[in-house]
Amino acid sequence: MIENNKNQIILAIDTYGADGGESVVIDGCDYIANQLNVFFIFVGNKSLIIPLIKKSKNLKSYNIINTLDYIEANAKGSDALRSGKESSMRIAVDLVKKDKADAVISAGNTGALLAISYIVLRTIEGISRPAMTAYFPTMKGETAMLDLGANIECDSKNLIDFALMGSAFSRIILKSSNPSVGLLNVGEESQKGNSVIQDASALLKNLNNKINYYGFVEGNDIAEGNVDVIITDGFSGNIALKTAEGTAKLVTFLLESSFKSSIFSKIGYLLSKNGLKKMKDRVDPRKYNGAVLLGLNGIVVKSHGNTDPLGFSNAVKVGYEMVRGNFIEDLKRNITK
Amino acid sequence: MIENNKNQIILAIDTYGADGGESVVIDGCDYIANQLNVFFIFVGNKSLIIPLIKKSKNLKSYNIINTLDYIEANAKGSDALRSGKESSMRIAVDLVKKDKADAVISAGNTGALLAISYIVLRTIEGISRPAMTAYFPTMKGETAMLDLGANIECDSKNLIDFALMGSAFSRIILKSSNPSVGLLNVGEESQKGNSVIQDASALLKNLNNKINYYGFVEGNDIAEGNVDVIITDGFSGNIALKTAEGTAKLVTFLLESSFKSSIFSKIGYLLSKNGLKKMKDRVDPRKYNGAVLLGLNGIVVKSHGNTDPLGFSNAVKVGYEMVRGNFIEDLKRNITK
Numbered sequence: 001m002i003e004n005n006k007n008q009i010i011l012a013i014d015t016y017g018a019d020g021g022e023s024v025v026i027d028g029c030d031y032i033a034n035q036l037n038v039f040f041i042f043v044g045n046k047s048l049i050i051p052l053i054k055k056s057k058n059l060k061s062y063n064i065i066n067t068l069d070y071i072e073a074n075a076k077g078s079d080a081l082r083s084g085k086e087s088s089m090r091i092a093v094d095l096v097k098k099d100k101a102d103a104v105i106s107a108g109n110t111g112a113l114l115a116i117s118y119i120v121l122r123t124i125e126g127i128s129r130p131a132m133t134a135y136f137p138t139m140k141g142e143t144a145m146l147d148l149g150a151n152i153e154c155d156s157k158n159l160i161d162f163a164l165m166g167s168a169f170s171r172i173i174l175k176s177s178n179p180s181v182g183l184l185n186v187g188e189e190s191q192k193g194n195s196v197i198q199d200a201s202a203l204l205k206n207l208n209n210k211i212n213y214y215g216f217v218e219g220n221d222i223a224e225g226n227v228d229v230i231i232t233d234g235f236s237g238n239i240a241l242k243t244a245e246g247t248a249k250l251v252t253f254l255l256e257s258s259f260k261s262s263i264f265s266k267i268g269y270l271l272s273k274n275g276l277k278k279m280k281d282r283v284d285p286r287k288y289n290g291a292v293l294l295g296l297n298g299i300v301v302k303s304h305g306n307t308d309p310l311g312f313s314n315a316v317k318v319g320y321e322m323v324r325g326n327f328i329e330d331l332k333r334n335i336t337k
Numbered sequence: 338m339i340e341n342n343k344n345q346i347i348l349a350i351d352t353y354g355a356d357g358g359e360s361v362v363i364d365g366c367d368y369i370a371n372q373l374n375v376f377f378i379f380v381g382n383k384s385l386i387i388p389l390i391k392k393s394k395n396l397k398s399y400n401i402i403n404t405l406d407y408i409e410a411n412a413k414g415s416d417a418l419r420s421g422k423e424s425s426m427r428i429a430v431d432l433v434k435k436d437k438a439d440a441v442i443s444a445g446n447t448g449a450l451l452a453i454s455y456i457v458l459r460t461i462e463g464i465s466r467p468a469m470t471a472y473f474p475t476m477k478g479e480t481a482m483l484d485l486g487a488n489i490e491c492d493s494k495n496l497i498d499f500a501l502m503g504s505a506f507s508r509i510i511l512k513s514s515n516p517s518v519g520l521l522n523v524g525e526e527s528q529k530g531n532s533v534i535q536d537a538s539a540l541l542k543n544l545n546n547k548i549n550y551y552g553f554v555e556g557n558d559i560a561e562g563n564v565d566v567i568i569t570d571g572f573s574g575n576i577a578l579k580t581a582e583g584t585a586k587l588v589t590f591l592l593e594s595s596f597k598s599s600i601f602s603k604i605g606y607l608l609s610k611n612g613l614k615k616m617k618d619r620v621d622p623r624k625y626n627g628a629v630l631l632g633l634n635g636i637v638v639k640s641h642g643n644t645d646p647l648g649f650s651n652a653v654k655v656g657y658e659m660v661r662g663n664f665i666e667d668l669k670r671n672i673t674k
Contacts, residue, residue, distance in 0.1 A: 076528070139587055149523050152531050186486050186575040191413070194489050194572070219579025223587035235531070236576050238523040239569075242556025243577045247584040250476055250560035251620065255592065258616035259609060268609030275595035275602030282591050 008039040008061060009323045011316060012092040012101035015044030016070035017108025019306045025107065026052035026059070028312025033058035036320050041065060041101055043088040067091055071108055073305070077115030089113060093120045096298035103299035103319040105290075107312065113302055114150055114293065121296040124328065126335035127161050129154075130295035132234070132302070133169055136244065137283050138225025144170050144179075145222065145230040148291060149238035156199035159183065159231055163204060163211045164334050165294040166229035172325030173318060179228035182217030184236055192216060196233075210334050219243075248283055290315030292322060294331075299323055345376040345398060346660045348653060349429040349438035352381030353407035354445025356643045362444065363389035363396070365649025370395035373657050378402060378438055380425040404428055408445050410642070414452030426450060430457045433635035440636035440656040442627075444649065450639055451487055451630065458633040461665065463672035464498045466491075467632035469571070469639070470506055473581065474620050475562025481507050481516075482559065482567040485628060486575035493536035496520065496568055500541060500548045501671050502631040503566035509662030510655060516565035519554030521573055529553060533570075547671050556580075585620055627652030629659060631668075636660055 018024035026049060029040055039061040042049050046066035053059050069086040084090050089108050095101035097120050106113050114130075123130055131147035146162050146169075147154070154162075163181045170179035183201055185193040190201075193216070204213040214227045219240060222230055232240070259269040269276075281287070285304070289311035293300040299322045303315035355361035363386060366377055376398040379386050383403035390396050406423040421427050426445050432438035434457050443450050451467075460467055468484035483499050483506075484491070491499075500518045507516035520538055522530040527538075530553070541550040551564045556577060559567055569577070596606040606613075618624070622641070626648035630637040636659045640652035 074526075137587070139590055152523065184576060186489065186572055189411075219576045219581075220583030220586070222580055223583035232576075235523055236573055239521060239556045239573050239577050240580045243559055243580045244556075244584045246557030246560035247581045248588055249557070250474070251585055251588040251616075253476055254616040254619050255613075258612035261612040261615055265609040265612030268605040268607070268612070271605030272596060272602040272609065273605075275598040275605070276592075278598055279588075279591040279595035283588065 008037050009103075009320055010039045010041060010101045011319055012041045012043060012095040012104040013316075014088045014092040014104065014106035014108055015042050015049055016088045017073075017106055017305060018303070018312065020308065022048045023052055024307065024309055024312055026056065027309035029316055030056035030059050031309050032313035032316050033060075036317065038320060039063070041092075041095060043067060043092045043095075044070070065091055071112045073109055075109055075112055077111040080109065080112030081115050081119055084112065084116070090116055090120075093117055093298075093300065096300070097121055102323040103301060105301045105303060105315050105319045107303040107305050107307065107315075110149075110302055113300065117293055117296055117298070117300045121298040121300070123295050124297055124332060124335070127165070127295040129158050129161065130293050131158075131162050131165060132291050133166060133294050134241075134288060134291040135174060136222065136288055138223055140225035142174050143222060143225050143228060143230060144174060145232070145237055145241070146294065147232065147234040147237050148241050149234045150293065151234040153235070154196065154233035156196050156203060159196070159200035159233070160203050160207070161295065162231040163207075163213070163229070165331055166231055167211055168327055168330040168334065169292065169294060170228045171330065172327050173321055174228065176228045178212050180212045180214040181229045181231060182214045182221060182227035184230055184232035184240070185216040185218065188216045188218065190216075245285070252280070286311035287314055290318035292318060294327075297328070299327065345374050346440075346657055347376045347378060347438045348656055349378045349380060349432040349441040350653070351425045351429040351441065351443035351445055352379050352386055353425045354410075354443055354642060355640070355649065357645065359385045360389055361644065361646055361649055363393065364646035366653055367393035367396050368646050369650035369653050370397075373654065375657055376400070378429075378432060380404060380429045380432075381407070402428055408449045410446055412446055412449055414448040417446065417449030418452050418456055421449065421453070427453055427457075430454055430635075430637070433637070434458055439660040440638060442638045442640060442652050442656045444640040444642050444644065444652075447486075447639055450637065454630055454633055454635070454637045458635040458637070460632050461634055461669060461672070464502070464632040466495050466498070467630050468495075468499050468502060469628050470503060470631050471578075471625060471628040472511060473559065473625055475560055477562035479511050480559060480562050480565060480567060481511060482569070482574055482578070483631065484569065484571040484574050485578050486571045487630065488571040490572070491533065491570035493533050493540060496533070496537040496570070497540050497544070498632060499568040500544075500550070500566070502668060503568055504548055505664055505667040505671065506629065506631060507565045508667065509664050510658055511565065513565045515549050517549045517551040518566045518568060519551045519558060519564035521567055521569035521577070522553040522555065525553045525555065527553075582622070589617070623648035624651055627655035629655060631664075634665070636664065
């Protein structure tokens, strides 16, 4: 164990929760460690963690907190809160609360991570609800979207908070200098949508010193990349996210079947392989792994459970960049009182 | 002009509204006419319609109702209702109301078509609200989804109606013998979603003599084709539909760019062309053109405005099949009193 050098960013890593086990988590950290000035605190089963670290190439700055308790994949958030106090997830979040870590990364149960983070870290003053946020490939680059499922029902104040948080996220993670914000709706005409959306749109227009509000956007604008940030309630955001994932899978599946359809297309496939790899790389979900729970007094990153080391490493990188870019300070400066 | 033979299905065609003008509509009808036992009533500008019919190959059973009035693309539904009584759309819907046509097909203003159809035709007894319905390609075949935007907010009764209507639609258009129905949600676990969804799910479980209820589905299940029918409110349905369209466009766009990336992939593209064409055909939006407004005392089909003759012909075919399959009778038999 090596003592933390004060310039390092400290990341608390919940080593449970990945479908592929601890090796996904530790190998993911190993993969990215030499690109970041980072100190890891691994929280989990020490006897499983140590052999993996021994095999690693780049893991030199770290600490281990041993616990055998963890949150089950199907546990309810409320149960995780009550009975999971010695769980790896809870201990990792507590480290952020106690200022012993700058951010927490977990591939565990989403509902439990939401509940624990919300209760332990609490929202920043002026923000009512945290929101799950991620970014996606588009025709023009990358677009951030929130909320992706933390809040099934939202009021207009929540949507305004999401606009502020999404703008700060876009500045820090996507390097947008003046991120445009679109409000997801069923049409671009001003009279479309329900009263919450109508109210939110009116409020956003009045916040033009803080938010670069574009107006309403539609589902197709997500992939077209017409704005830097898309805000919506967690129900629609989750539907859109999963619909996009399913559609990308369908088109890729049909593409692969089509290459098997004749001897010519099989040869064509071999010749196009490098080009196709570029396309697949561009939409590789591992490169977009790591949804951030924004609006809390601490950085919380949720990795997909079924990711691999490359995917987990991206979640680690997102957490690192959020700390390095001072997300919380950026957001606090812009909160409407 | 030829008199209608009584065995023919009579379709009222609004000839205004397609971005490409009357030729899209008339050529679309011409394209499909010899495959169907159909009599067309074209409603629109006679002096533009006649030359197009003269050029056509298969248009022999038809009538023309001349009107120069039409609904503007950006007109509000309420305005279209008040001032559009001599419009081609209104006259075409009125023909269905007066039993002079079996179905109406229009590529015009969606909001106006919804408003006019709802007021003129009214819903079938037992159905509270009509729903916009279409079907999409999936990994396993085709899946129907409703509502796609007619009802921004829905209660649980609306969702039950959608399940009944979607099941009848699936039986008739997609030839499913016992269509499974999934309720779109943000997770498959029983406690997920808001109270409307929870109530709807409980009600659907009790209707197992009429509805083959599968349970909750998520956004990715749309493209994966895990159920025959997906029901949701019009806000989420519209977001999902447009997100899927945008994502398919993005993946195809990236694919085409990747083929231009080297001389090898250009040659590969030429060799794979037939295979790729199969893939593109499979997701060709023209083959899925034609959303049906279900639940009214009459069949109303909305074509995309920006489609071409092939796309319009599919909307015509959907209208025809809905009549031929006795959709309204099928639905009435299954309505819960």
